[in-house]
Each structure stands twice: as C-alpha cells, then as structure tokens.
Amino acid sequence: MSTSTTRASWTLRPATPEDLEPAAAVRAVVMRPDLERLGRYDEHRVRQRLRDAYTPGHTTVVEVDGAFAGCVALRPSEDCWWLEHFYLAPEVQGRGIGTGVLAALLARTDTEGATVRLNVLQGSAARRLYERHGFVLEREDPVDVLMVRVPRVSCG
Numbered sequence: 068m069s070t071s072t073t074r075a076s077w078t079l080r081p082a083t084p085e086d087l088e089p090a091a092a093v094r095a096v097v098m099r100p101d102l103e104r105l106g107r108y109d110e111h112r113v114r115q116r117l118r119d120a121y122t123p124g125h126t127t128v129v130e131v132d133g134a135f136a137g138c139v140a141l142r143p144s145e146d147c148w149w150l151e152h153f154y155l156a157p158e159v160q161g162r163g164i165g166t167g168v169l170a171a172l173l174a175r176t177d178t179e180g181a182t183v184r185l186n187v188l189q190g191s192a193a194r195r196l197y198e199r200h201g202f203v204l205e206r207e208d209p210v211d212v213l214m215v216r217v218p219r220v221s222c223g
Contacts, residue, residue, distance in 0.1 A: 077164050079171065082126035082138060090126075090138045090152065091117045097154045101188045105210055117152060126152065129168055131159045141172055147182040147215075153193070165193075169200055177218045184215050 082090075091114040102108035122140065129137040137155035141148050150172065155165050176183050185202065187194050189212055202214040 077129060077131045077136070077159075077167065079127050079129060079168065082123040082128045084123055086123065086126070086128050086135065086138065087118060087121050089135045090121065090128075090154065093135075093137055093154045093156050094152065096157060098188070101191050104190060105188060107210065120151070127168075127172075129155060129164065131156075131164065136164070139168060139172065141176070141183075144184075147184050148176050150183050150185040153185075165196055166199075169196065173200055173216070173219075177220075180218045180220075182215060182217050184213065187212050187214060 094117045095110070095113045098113055099108055102113065120140075122142065125142045126138055126140040128135060129139065136159045137153075139153040140151040142151055143149075153165070153169070155168075173183065183202075184205070185197060187197060189207065189210055191212075194212060194214070197214055197216075200216065201219065202216040205213045205215040207213065
C-alpha cells in the first residue's frame with residue numbers, strides 16, 4: 068500500500084526485529100503527553116511494554132519519504148483481531164497518514180469478516196480517529212477505553 072500527498076509519501080512494509088527500538092522510541096514520544104496527564108508516565112516502562120509485546124510477524128512499519136515514521140500491529144486472537152501499537156511520529160501526524168494506514172488495515176479485516184478490537188488511553192486524540200472508522204465503546208475504566216469494530220459488509 069502506498070499513497071502520496073503533496074507533503075509526504077508513505078508506504079507500509081513488514082516489520083523486522085531491527086524495527087523494535089525505533090518503534091519503542093516513537094511510542095515513548097507519542098504516548099508521553101497522555102501518560103503524563105493520567106499520572107502513569109515512566110521513561111523505562113513506556114518502552115519496555117512495547118519490547119515485551121513486539122512481534123515482527125504481526126507488525127507493519129510505516130515509512131514516510133523512505134524513513135521509519137511509525138508502526139502498527141494487527142494481532143490475531145480467538146474471535147477477533149487486536150489493533151495494537153499504532154504510533155506515528157509527531158512530525159508526520161495530521162497529514163492523513165494515520166487515516167490511510169487504518170483504512171488499509173480495516174479493508175483487510177472487513178474482507179475477512181473479522182471484528183477488530185483496540186485499547187486507547189482515556190482522553191487520547193486517537194479515539195476520534197478510531198470512531199471515524201466505525202469503532203465504538205465496548206467498556207472503559209479510568210485509564211483505558213476498549214473499543215470494538217464489527218466488519219463492514221459492502222453491497223455490490
């Protein structure tokens with residue numbers, strides 16, 4: 068999948084073990100404001116949680132103008148896919164890249180007829196992106212919001 072805009076050209080590629088540390092660094096930067104607001108930021112833990120869960124086979128790297136700009140994981144579960152570790156570097160946010168990446172992943176899960184679940188932090192701006200793509204609240208607590216999206220069926 069590749070898309071070009073006047074500001075940035077982005078592509079998706081399979082992740083490798085070497086992408087772990089760049090992904091952990093982007094995660095730390097992107098999540099810091101929300102984690103600080105929630106009183107849960109820890110410099111080491113924010114990176115370690117990604118290191119502990121990283122599976123290159125389920126992860127896709129987002130490159131912008133040929134450089135690492137983020138990642139997203141789509142992990143199979145018993146009854147759904149889990150959308151996890153969706154991080155874009157701040158300097159590439161706001162250009163429609165996240166929307167394009169998410170649309171591409173959801174087109175795949177829709178083709179499979181698969182439900183997708185995700186977890187987003189309370190108050191995160193990312194929640195609006197997910198809601199625009201059909202995710203709805205499943206449950207929440209003071210820190211996390213669990214969202215779900217049933218597959219869309221196309222007519223025709």
